[in-house]
Amino acid sequence: MLNPKKSTNTIERSFVKTLTDVGRGIYVPRWAISSNEIGTGDRWCIEKCRIHGGTSDSVDIITVDNGKLSFVVVPTRGMGIWKGDYQGLFLGWQSPVKNLVHPHYVDLEARGGLGWLQAFNEWVVRCGLSNIGDPGVDTVIDNTGKEKEVMLTLHGRIANIPASIVKARIGLDPPHELGVEGVVYEQSMFGPNLELTTSITTTSRSNSLRISDVVGNLRSVPDEMQLLYHCNFGSPFLEEGTRFLAPVQRIAPYWTTKVTENFDVFGPPESGFIEQAYFMRLLGDDEGYTKAMLVNGDGTKAVSLSFSVKELPCFTLWKNTVSIEDGYVAGLEPATSFPNPRRSERERKRVTNLRPGERYHAGVTLSIHLGKDEVQKVRGETEKIRGEVEPVVIKEPVLGF
Amino acid sequence: MLNPKKSTNTIERSFVKTLTDVGRGIYVPRWAISSNEIGTGDRWCIEKCRIHGGTSDSVDIITVDNGKLSFVVVPTRGMGIWKGDYQGLFLGWQSPVKNLVHPHYVDLEARGGLGWLQAFNEWVVRCGLSNIGDPGVDTVIDNTGKEKEVMLTLHGRIANIPASIVKARIGLDPPHELGVEGVVYEQSMFGPNLELTTSITTTSRSNSLRISDVVGNLRSVPDEMQLLYHCNFGSPFLEEGTRFLAPVQRIAPYWTTKVTENFDVFGPPESGFIEQAYFMRLLGDDEGYTKAMLVNGDGTKAVSLSFSVKELPCFTLWKNTVSIEDGYVAGLEPATSFPNPRRSERERKRVTNLRPGERYHAGVTLSIHLGKDEVQKVRGETEKIRGEVEPVVIKEPVLGF
Amino acid sequence: MLNPKKSTNTIERSFVKTLTDVGRGIYVPRWAISSNEIGTGDRWCIEKCRIHGGTSDSVDIITVDNGKLSFVVVPTRGMGIWKGDYQGLFLGWQSPVKNLVHPHYVDLEARGGLGWLQAFNEWVVRCGLSNIGDPGVDTVIDNTGKEKEVMLTLHGRIANIPASIVKARIGLDPPHELGVEGVVYEQSMFGPNLELTTSITTTSRSNSLRISDVVGNLRSVPDEMQLLYHCNFGSPFLEEGTRFLAPVQRIAPYWTTKVTENFDVFGPPESGFIEQAYFMRLLGDDEGYTKAMLVNGDGTKAVSLSFSVKELPCFTLWKNTVSIEDGYVAGLEPATSFPNPRRSERERKRVTNLRPGERYHAGVTLSIHLGKDEVQKVRGETEKIRGEVEPVVIKEPVLGF
Secondary structure (H helix, E strand, C coil): CCCCCCCHHHCCCEEEEEEEEHHHCEECCCEEEECCCCCCCCCCEEEEEEECCHHHCCEEEEEEECCCEEEEEEHHHCCEEEEEEECCEEECCCCCCCCCCCHHHCCCCHHHHCHHHHHCCCCEEEEEECCCCCCEEEEEECCCCCEEEEEECCCCCHHHCCCCEEEEEEECCCCCEEEEEEEEEEECCCCCEEEEEEEEEEECCCCEEEEEEEEEECCCCCEEEEEEEEEEECCCCCCCCCEEECCEEEEEECCCCCCCCCCCECCCCCCCCCCEEEEEEECCCCCCEEEEEEECCCCCEEEEEEEECCCCCEEEEEEECCCCCCCCEEEEEEECCCCCCHHHHHHCCCCEEECCCCEEEEEEEEEEEECHHHHHHHHHHHHHHHCCCCCEECCCCCCCC | CCCCCCCHHHCCCEEEEEEEEHHHCEECCCEEEECCCCCCCCCCEEEEEEECCHHHCCEEEEEEECCCEEEEEEHHHCCEEEEEEECCEEECCCCCCCCCCCHHHCCCCHHHHCHHHHHCCCCEEEEEECCCCCCEEEEEECCCCCEEEEEECCCCCHHHCCCCEEEEEEECCCCCEEEEEEEEEEECCCCCEEEEEEEEEEECCCCEEEEEEEEEECCCCCEEEEEEEEEEECCCCCCCCCEEECCEEEEEECCCCCCCCCCCECCCCCCCCCCEEEEEEECCCCCCEEEEEEECCCCCEEEEEEEECCCCCEEEEEEECCCCCCCCEEEEEEECCCCCCHHHHHHCCCCEEECCCCEEEEEEEEEEEECHHHHHHHHHHHHHHHCCCCCEECCCCCCCC | CCCCCCCHHHCCCEEEEEEEEHHHCEECCCEEEECCCCCCCCCCEEEEEEECCHHHCCEEEEEEECCCEEEEEEHHHCCEEEEEEECCEEECCCCCCCCCCCHHHCCCCHHHHCHHHHHCCCCEEEEEECCCCCCEEEEEECCCCCEEEEEECCCCCHHHCCCCEEEEEEECCCCCEEEEEEEEEEECCCCCEEEEEEEEEEECCCCEEEEEEEEEECCCCCEEEEEEEEEEECCCCCCCCCEEECCEEEEEECCCCCCCCCCCECCCCCCCCCCEEEEEEECCCCCCEEEEEEECCCCCEEEEEEEECCCCCEEEEEEECCCCCCCCEEEEEEECCCCCCHHHHHHCCCCEEECCCCEEEEEEEEEEEECHHHHHHHHHHHHHHHCCCCCEECCCCCCCC
């Protein structure tokens, strides 16, 4: 497994291919590299192409296949991850939105600020960077220095902005690190100027991928930032009896959710089910790292997320066990705050403030675990972080803590 | 003439070319087939290309030419029909919007929900599928299961969504059926998931084309659907003295329109003319089929629409005899409901409800008739449907009946 | 220097290349011509290409280089001018929005009507044509002939509409005139139908370029029009001590700006600086031509704008001396009106009314002046227009005069 604490900066010998760099006039429509070209015993490949037709027209995708795990990075959609495959098992979920949707077709303002949902079908999609969470009115400072009330749309803009710089990076020494890097700008004159620099890496035959992000405030004045990793799982990891495991310190239901009982167990697909969400604070180890898991009914399949509670202190569990057609899905959502409207989060001092030029580091490692032994081993790691601590369960909906 | 009652499913021997299938990674930018390749005495062709530049950039069009009638299907704009030509006569109208507009450039929310008008220039454009009609506030159910008031924009989304699947189909036996098929998804997580499957067909040297649509509710819960075929005619079929003919059972003016007198006769282009609209119920024959027509002043040119009043029970006649520059046009609009705001139509029980998985069939046959004899013959068919029935004329504006 | 009064219609022998004509199916993705092909002693070239990737994907640009002055016209963004270079000096400014943004990514309605700012980074960008200025509610006439309140977004649509026709034109006789011509349509059914025809020209080794525009009302009814040339300068023409010079007849601060003292001197970049703006009426010469300048601290570098106060009677000076990162910039903005919300301008009778078919001519010549002598000479021209007139200084913010 990739060590989530290991910086990717330690790679010394690597091959780098720039696929897009708008400022330098570089754009490569189609490209591939594989273990055939860089001598190694293990089979791997990275392949870039552009989709044509329908609402996916002009969407660039990059498929990284490490020999066991493959996943599809989408530069055109803010460097999200569309879907993956681990030893034949699907990673992601079946959204009612069938195909990848180019940001061109997304009007975030539509349907009262819920337009984001018209393109929501990724395995991992970042929410942010200026705001995350439910649509809501908030006060911003406009060009004249005056306060202005504006409508912030669901989960912000970043998933619908294409990357301006995209690179592939391959480590020349075994185990070959395979990575896709990108830079996405969420910019406006007289508004936020946030730079997301991401590196999404795996190694040959690994069961993990690591998302390492840096969000920089490019303005010369302080500004706010919010970041949430919306990691979504359907079948086969989500099924009746799938269980959520994490070193929960404190938990409370979201306002739409009435109870915390059995919050950690998932039901079968159920037509008309109303989504439930739970806000949590998770414990970390000595260095602040924690692990949250989904384990299927018979304990033979699991996925885990590793991340730092210092970087991502708020965790939301999303249970949307509707019918398969309507998007049966579990969301594991580590974030800088809870997904309430930004104004509400600011009042509770959970919106991140960045000084001029300040950079905020955050990241998530996603791993897949197959077989009872391996699953049990990772459960043990989660339990070790929890230690003897019993979670504080708040039974009434709150806006977080 | 194509028999509107004949299912296209009866074609047994046909050649099919998939031009777009996003899910399968198929996209053909340029393609053509003609009678030269499939042996036949009659000349016909189907040609697909992509337009570049301006607001039409990246719009795909497919021209079907049966030897006498040609028309241009626009997969990028929800499988509408841009314009046509019948023996040298133009089919369509001169909108002030000159070129085909890619959905990218259309912000449906603009100008208070009237953004749809910035791209409105087709001969036949579908309105729907979640809503048709004037912009208006309506209540929807959001992700939390709660009611939410949202603004629905003019005539809905379907005309600004590209088809995800596009095929050409050619019947191998005379009279060769020439068809374009497409699938368009109007989808959102926590929102409508409607699938439009359309087949637009003609036969070699026919004076008709047939639009056969199926709208499916892909959700596992019931949902609403609205569908209107906005069929628009300018010169030479519309001119001073052009007359509307149909077996009208009941008619009333739209709220902007004061009188029903002479509703069936069109005036010359008139700068500053304010649009008039009339809501109607039409009679059908024993099987429910009806026919509505425009006949020019001297009775030598006509167009007709044939459709089932069971499928499309509400008919709107749109008289917009403004100046040529501002869009001199007559609209014949068979639909599932009247184009009032959806909330108003729901109150009057005219919004179609679809059960989970339910499919709704609808279609229109457009035909062109030249020469007094042919025109007179079709008038006779219309009159036969009417029989002895005198229309009920409601003189005050109503919201329909 | 180009004579701003000289019509480009006097060119008799020229080579014309059509690069885009949507109506005629013409689109040339990549093209170039240079002095190598058309015999001349002086080096010049015109080059057209399309940018790929990021938010610039599918943006067409045309670079005109006259041997001393080069500039980049952007057909995809309403024929604005992205940036330029004069003898190695940068023309334009460093917007926080790094790359050219395709209109597809711009939602003008976002952030309370300030979405325009998400793409604002050009040297010269037109505001208009239906409205310019701050977002604001205004009354329009809708399809039913009734008044409707709509939100007009910041600075209108024209900068985010691609040209439907684009041509390059090269004069065959020395001094070779080098030009880019374009036609942009701002159209809607039941709404404005304004046609911008622009010609952007320079001559071999000139220090000037001329923008000559014609805005036509294509409707058969009268309509309103507003046009502002947002000409923006950063380093090296803007620096601490840069001075604004023009034959000011009357000046008043914009509502956000408190004082007129030292309005003509620019400060250094200052983090957190709140923009200032000044409304002015400028004097013209006998034919109505005026000249506004920026002169740097030591008087060795200057830019000037020449235009007719008959065509563009309202002038706004924009001082936005924020930090370099946040967009240190001076705006010289000749216009048909002041950039207040349209309703406010209409009340003050400053919105231009166009009769059916009427065409409005306007234009600006931008020139660069280097060296004390040349700068001093142009200052003299400005002072000559002013003569003995002392400006009327209004100290309290007003909405113009």
